[in-house]
Amino acid sequence: MTREYDPTTALLVIDVQNDFADPTGGLYVRGGEEIVEPINREIAAARAAGAPVLYTQDWHPASTPHFAKDGGTWPVHCVADTWGAELHPDLHVPDDATVVRKGVDGGDGYSGFSVRDPVSGEEHRTELGRHLEAAGVQRLVVTGLVGDVCVKATALDGVGFGYLVEVPLPLTRMVELEPGDGDRAVAELRDAGVEVVES
Numbered sequence: 001m002t003r004e005y006d007p008t009t010a011l012l013v014i015d016v017q018n019d020f021a022d023p024t025g026g027l028y029v030r031g032g033e034e035i036v037e038p039i040n041r042e043i044a045a046a047r048a049a050g051a052p053v054l055y056t057q058d059w060h061p062a063s064t065p066h067f068a069k070d071g072g073t074w075p076v077h078c079v080a081d082t083w084g085a086e087l088h089p090d091l092h093v094p095d096d097a098t099v100v101r102k103g104v105d106g107g108d109g110y111s112g113f114s115v116r117d118p119v120s121g122e123e124h125r126t127e128l129g130r131h132l133e134a135a136g137v138q139r140l141v142v143t144g145l146v147g148d149v150c151v152k153a154t155a156l157d158g159v160g161f162g163y164l165v166e167v168p169l170p171l172t173r174m175v176e177l178e179p180g181d182g183d184r185a186v187a188e189l190r191d192a193g194v195e196v197v198e199s
Contacts, residue, residue: 001199002042003141003168005049010137011042012128013055014112014144014151016091019077019084021145026084027077029146031173033088039143039171040092047094052135054128055099056112056144056154059085064106065118072118073177080104100128111153113161129161139164147172148185155194166195 005011016039019025021032046053058078066072078085087093103109108116112128132140140163142155151172158165167189174182189196 002045003166005046005051005141007050007052007135008137009046009049009139009141010052010054010132010135011046012112012140012142012144012154013039013043013053013091014142014154015056015058015078015146016088016144017058017078017084018086018088019058021088025077027075027175029173029175032145035143035145035171035173036088036090040090042141042143042171043092046141052132052137053094053097054112054131055087055093055097056128056150057085057087057099057101058103058109058150059101060103060109061106064103066103066106066108078103098131100126100131102126110150111157112150113154113157132163137163139166141166141168143168143171145173146175148174148176148181152185152189155189156192159192159194164195165193166197168197168199170199 019027020029059080062079063070067076102115108118114123116123140158155165155167
């Protein structure tokens with residue numbers, strides 16, 4: 001079942017990249033490859049309804065405080081211009097697609113809307129908000145990887161910026177750095193006013 005779309009509803013496809021969605025990826029999320037085809041159906045439904053479809057892409061430098069080897073949290077993943085950073089080959093990405101790259105300058109880049117310096121904590125906006133404002137978007141459907149990190153952060157920012165936000169759980173997967181992170185993420189989203197849909 002796909003969502004209902006119209007020109008004021010944007011579909012956001014968050015970080016469906018090889019390092020997350022391929023079993024050989026640097027930060028593979030269990031079941032990540034399973035959401036590609038369902039998201040493709042959402043993309044088709046959104047485009048047929050004239051709804052904007054926007055993609056985000058982690059695009060890290062080879063060394064960044066975001067990575068565990070440099071003092072951060074995460075294994076090396078989505079390094080710019082590598083196979084791991086490429087969008088999954090089965091994901092439908094039109095030639096004219098808007099792709100917002102995040103983490104380019106070494107920031108954490110959890111939310112599609114903003115990046116955060118992992119040392120200073122300073123935040124900067126990405127171009128995602130500008131694209132949504134220009135398109136007259138009022139509602140967001142947030143899908144992709146991963147549900148308890150980048151999808152969650154994007155959805156929470158979306159609510160903070162005044163959008164109606166829906167997160168369909170079948171169109172994401174959780175990385176669960178700590179056991180229970182997925183359930184905690186769902187609770188946090190619902191508490192913030194995000195519509196979390198289980199079907």
